[in-house]
Amino acid sequence: MTPINPPLAPTSEESALDAREGGSPIPLESVSVECSIDGFAARTVITQCYRNAEDRPIEAVYTFPLDEGAAVCAFEAWIGERHVVGRVRDREEAFEEYDDAVAEGHGAYLLDEERADVFTASLGNVPPRAEVKLRVTTVAELSHDGDALRYVLPTTVPPRYAPVEDRGGVGRSTAETLNPPVALEVPYRLQLEVRVRGGSPLRSVESPSHPISVAIDVTEATVRLAQCDAALDRDFVLLVREAEPHRLRAHVERDDRGRCAACVELVPRLAAGEGPVEMILVVDRSGSMQGSSIAEARNAIQLCLRSLPQGSFFNVVGFGSSFEMLFPESRPYNEETLAEASRHVAVLDADLGGTEILAPLETVLKAEQHAELPRVLLVLTDGDVTNTDPVLELVRRHAGTTRVFAIGIGHGPSRHLLQGLARAGGGSAEFVAPGDRLEAPVLRQVRRALAPALTDVTVEWRGVGAQPAPWRAPALFGGEPARLYALLEGEFGVAREASVVVRARGPEGPVEYSMPLELDAVRPGSLVPTLWARARLRDLEEGSSEFHARARSQQSARRAKRVRREIVRVATEFGLASRETSFIAIEERDEPVEGEAVLRRVRVALTRGWGGIDQLRGHVQLAYDLCSTPPSVPESALKSTFYMSDDVGVHGHRERRIVPIAPTVRPLDRLVALQRVDGAWDLDFALLEVLGLPDELELVEASRALGEAAIPDALIRQAIATALALSFIETQAAEARDEWALLAAKAERWLAAHLADAVVRIRLRDAVRAVLAALSINSLAWAKT
Amino acid sequence: MSEPQGKDRYAVGELAKLGGISRRTVRYYVQEGLIPPPYGRGRGRHYNERHLAQLLRVKSLQEQGLALGEIRSLLTRSTIKATVNQSMTPGPMSAVASDPARGHYELLASAHFAPLALRSLHSGPDSPSRSPWTRVEFAPGIELHVSSDHRLPPPGRLQALAEWCRREFQPEESKP
Numbered sequence: 001m002t003p004i005n006p007p008l009a010p011t012s013e014e015s016a017l018d019a020r021e022g023g024s025p026i027p028l029e030s031v032s033v034e035c036s037i038d039g040f041a042a043r044t045v046i047t048q049c050y051r052n053a054e055d056r057p058i059e060a061v062y063t064f065p066l067d068e069g070a071a072v073c074a075f076e077a078w079i080g081e082r083h084v085v086g087r088v089r090d091r092e093e094a095f096e097e098y099d100d101a102v103a104e105g106h107g108a109y110l111l112d113e114e115r116a117d118v119f120t121a122s123l124g125n126v127p128p129r130a131e132v133k134l135r136v137t138t139v140a141e142l143s144h145d146g147d148a149l150r151y152v153l154p155t156t157v158p159p160r161y162a163p164v165e166d167r168g169g170v171g172r173s174t175a176e177t178l179n180p181p182v183a184l185e186v187p188y189r190l191q192l193e194v195r196v197r198g199g200s201p202l203r204s205v206e207s208p209s210h211p212i213s214v215a216i217d218v219t220e221a222t223v224r225l226a227q228c229d230a231a232l233d234r235d236f237v238l239l240v241r242e243a244e245p246h247r248l249r250a251h252v253e254r255d256d257r258g259r260c261a262a263c264v265e266l267v268p269r270l271a272a273g274e275g276p277v278e279m280i281l282v283v284d285r286s287g288s289m290q291g292s293s294i295a296e297a298r299n300a301i302q303l304c305l306r307s308l309p310q311g312s313f314f315n316v317v318g319f320g321s322s323f324e325m326l327f328p329e330s331r332p333y334n335e336e337t338l339a340e341a342s343r344h345v346a347v348l349d350a351d352l353g354g355t356e357i358l359a360p361l362e363t364v365l366k367a368e369q370h371a372e373l374p375r376v377l378l379v380l381t382d383g384d385v386t387n388t389d390p391v392l393e394l395v396r397r398h399a400g401t402t403r404v405f406a407i408g409i410g411h412g413p414s415r416h417l418l419q420g421l422a423r424a425g426g427g428s429a430e431f432v433a434p435g436d437r438l439e440a441p442v443l444r445q446v447r448r449a450l451a452p453a454l455t456d457v458t459v460e461w462r463g464v465g466a467q468p469a470p471w472r473a474p475a476l477f478g479g480e481p482a483r484l485y486a487l488l489e490g491e492f493g494v495a496r497e498a499s500v501v502v503r504a505r506g507p508e509g510p511v512e513y514s515m516p517l518e519l520d521a522v523r524p525g526s527l528v529p530t531l532w533a534r535a536r537l538r539d540l541e542e543g544s545s546e547f548h549a550r551a552r553s554q555q556s557a558r559r560a561k562r563v564r565r566e567i568v569r570v571a572t573e574f575g576l577a578s579r580e581t582s583f584i585a586i587e588e589r590d591e592p593v594e595g596e597a598v599l600r601r602v603r604v605a606l607t608r609g610w611g612g613i614d615q616l617r618g619h620v621q622l623a624y625d626l627c628s629t630p631p632s633v634p635e636s637a638l639k640s641t642f643y644m645s646d647d648v649g650v651h652g653h654r655e656r657r658i659v660p661i662a663p664t665v666r667p668l669d670r671l672v673a674l675q676r677v678d679g680a681w682d683l684d685f686a687l688l689e690v691l692g693l694p695d696e697l698e699l700v701e702a703s704r705a706l707g708e709a710a711i712p713d714a715l716i717r718q719a720i721a722t723a724l725a726l727s728f729i730e731t732q733a734a735e736a737r738d739e740w741a742l743l744a745a746k747a748e749r750w751l752a753a754h755l756a757d758a759v760v761r762i763r764l765r766d767a768v769r770a771v772l773a774a775l776s777i778n779s780l781a782w783a784k785t
Numbered sequence: 786m787s788e789p790q791g792k793d794r795y796a797v798g799e800l801a802k803l804g805g806i807s808r809r810t811v812r813y814y815v816q817e818g819l820i821p822p823p824y825g826r827g828r829g830r831h832y833n834e835r836h837l838a839q840l841l842r843v844k845s846l847q848e849q850g851l852a853l854g855e856i857r858s859l860l861t862r863s864t865i866k867a868t869v870n871q872s873m874t875p876g877p878m879s880a881v882a883s884d885p886a887r888g889h890y891e892l893l894a895s896a897h898f899a900p901l902a903l904r905s906l907h908s909g910p911d912s913p914s915r916s917p918w919t920r921v922e923f924a925p926g927i928e929l930h931v932s933s934d935h936r937l938p939p940p941g942r943l944q945a946l947a948e949w950c951r952r953e954f955q956p957e958e959s960k961p
Contacts, residue, residue, distance in 0.1 A: 092807060092808065092809070095808060095809050096798070096808050097808075099797070099808055099812055100828075102829075103826065103830050103847065104826075104827040104828065105826070167852075168847065168848075168850050169847065170805065170806055170844050170847050170848060171806060171809065171810035171813055171814075171847075172809075172810070172813045187882075225914055592827070594820070599816055771862060
């Protein structure tokens with residue numbers, strides 16, 4: 001992106017002013033993170049340094065993000081030399097303790113979970129000129145990203161759209177709770193160090209989100225930010241690849257309180273294959289998707305549509321404040337509908353206002369299924385909404401008929417919503433940071449959606465009493481690891497037979513796997529028991545526990561009480577924050593603070609790229625694609641479509657400019673767009689142009705290769721075009737194989753169906769390869785454009 | 786707000802309970818300037834009936850969907866008569882208000898449990914002959930109406946009565 005005028009760097013004073021609350025300095029000075037990755041999990045320690053630069057006591061309140069799957073297992077405060085350790089209590093009791101301590105002039109430190117991925121730290125009665133450090137410790141599983149392990153540290157809470165029901169109600173509204181005040185820039189910065197310990201030599205350690213410096217010593221690595229600090233405006237992502245990918249299998253740990261928990265990792269082997277589906281692409285067209293996000297989504301949908309197998313049905317639904325469906329109901333996948341869909345998708349824009357995701361999902365999920373095909377939803381969104389709970393509940397209710405796959409777009413997608421959709425809908429979630437190509441994760445999702453999976457999975461823990469978590473096992477995909485936990489009961493001092501038996505419905509009937517559990521080889525450690533407790537709390541909070549399965553709807557009030565009691569019990573027993581429990585630490589003072597503490601809410605940095613707004617050395621830039629309609633004024637859109645406090649500092653005094661971005665369409669994307677529904681290509685000017693062929697005369701040799709095949713002329717032209725396109729992508733886009741594997745398989749099937757003689761096919765492929773080689777187009781590294 | 790003499794004193798927990806809200810919400814209302822801060826400091830801090838009245842008014846206005854800014858502007862007026870016509874949802878109050886025999890009603894900021902307090906103004910808002918009523922909502926759909934001829938029981942008794950009503954009127958399926 002190139003600014004129209006040279007940008008001006010802001011002074012540090014300007015930068016600080018943006019984030020100030022009514023002219024007062026903001027109390028948060030820095031955030032430092034130390035993370036250690038060992039095996040399949042990461043332990044992260046976040047230290048927030050506060051300083052009260054005012055002459056009166058303050059109450060500092062900071063709302064910040066954490067990984068939605070993380071277990072928050074410790075909370076401490078340092079006030080100068082004093083150290084107080086947080087205890088887990090019932091959420092309201094913790095608040096009452098905090099409130100009393102504040103009223104009495106003592107120091108009080110509270111950590112509340114607002115959502116699984118949004119937390120609020122409150123520091124009551126910070127005395128004038130005092131410094132306070134808060135330390136939050138989490139443990140989390142790493143997710144798999146192809147052959148890599150993916151570590152994510154969210155740093156930003158993007159503005160979340162709140163439907164009307166979340167904007168009202170008694171007390172602080174959900175909208176206000178989940179939307180802290182924002183500023184374009186904040187003076188506090190992120191410092192970070194990650195230590196990686198692999199089970200085998202490390203092949204690569206890289207970050208798609210930040211420039212980093214990495215020191216690798218065989219199996220260990222230390223990662224730091226390339227610059228000493230970074231803005232807290234986008235998620236930090238780290239991908240770790242080992243020479244031998246980590247495989248956990250079964251692992252039992254006992255913590256220092258004698259609690260034993262097991263973790264089992266399953267990697268099912270399933271035959272590759274794909275079948276027709278009813279696929280509904282649900283794309284977020286709200287204001288927050290403006291800019292690169294909606295452009296990426298357009299490309300992704302085009303690619304996805306062309307990867308569908310014949311016999312499928314499909315539809316495209318765009319949503320914002322309202323929603324638009326391409327067809328009133330899913331239509332058969334053919335040339336005509338694909339052409340119509342392509343035209344529709346080409347002009348899709350983020351012009352539908354708010355993010356009312358519930359209504360389109362409800363309409364789609366309640367619609368009648370077509371032709372007895374399995375129905376899958378592919379949801380593309382930044383997911384920044386406040387009404388996560390009803391959305392997940394809806395998807396869970398329809399899990400029997402519809403699987404949901406999610407793709408998170410942008411620098412700060414709501415992982416809680418997207419992972420939750422995947423958990424509730426028996427699918428999976430992928431995330432794409434701006435700058436990453438969207439195609440690979442999209443096609444991984446399409447492949448999962450089309451491939452056979454193990455569903456109706458049940459797990460039996462034989463020979464040992466066990467409380468499993470998750471209570472309902474997820475769907476299992478071929479080659480993709482899934483982890484199951486159980487809290488084990490009884491004594492394990494002596495060896496005894498125990499095993500885990502997994503039964504499921506596979507593509508060819510019921511399957512059963514069994515894995516021994518070595519109870520005499522229990523290791524000391526608290527990681528697995530803590531992760532069990534986190535999984536258990538997630539079941540309870542997301543409505544997928546045994547309580548939810550048993551109770552009838554009219555017993556919901558009683559069930560809610562039981563669920564709440566169980567959450568408080570598990571969370572306090574394992575010392576974890578949850579929706580119903582908070583951490584509280586009290587610093588009793590010999591000399592209580594005099595005077596009322598003034599509230600200071602810490603502004604958070606606006607997520608980079610949010611709603612098409614970008615920051616470039618202090619200038620706010622509004623980016624839009626040349627092909628799309630220039631967006632309406634986002635400043636007003638911010639207030640009308642997103643909940644924000646009246647004094648939101650999104651635009652401040654800075655200049656805003658419209659910066660067009662040149663469309664970057666790769667030849668691969670253009671080739672994909674030309675593929676027919678049946679998998680073939682047509683030999684026409686558009687194809688020749690993409691391939692760089694001056695004219696058809698170059699293809700005389702190729703047509704001779706088909707001379708003996710008894711096929712109509714029209715098919716000869718298509719066969720040559722298809723072979724050309726295939727050879728082209730195989731030689732020129734080898735690195736992007738993930739992106740075109742499905743398309744290529746479809747093309748190969750077409751060739752095999754129309755050129756039954758394998759020898760003829762080989763001759764044809766050889767002939768077109770020679771044509772391409774002669775053109776020396778191999779030197780065009782176009783796949784990387 | 787000057788501290789009244791000899792009036793009821795509520796600890797923050799009592800105030801929250803009487804108002805049917807959490808202590809978090811009490812603190813939020815104070816921080817947002819929707820109700821005045823408590824009297825005193827530390828364990829001695831306390832609230833009184835005026836706090837309670839204002840708290841109930843704010844809560845009711847929030848329930849009716851008013852934004853904080855709108856509530857703040859309403860609170861600056863001495864009466865919020867306009868809101869009765871503009872924003873009260875249909876319910877018991879509307880039913881009473883539409884009864885021609887009872888005259889029309891006005892919500893007064895100074896009422897005991899405003900805005901749940903009703904005043905019957907048989908001969909106009911400024912008439913000296915008005916007969917004030919206090920309406921206390923114990924639970925959705927359960928209210929106590931008391932005319933000024935009777936004194937309200939002290940808060941502890943009122944709370945006990947409210948709890949009894951909530952228990953007795955609890956729907957069958959949600960009973961433990």
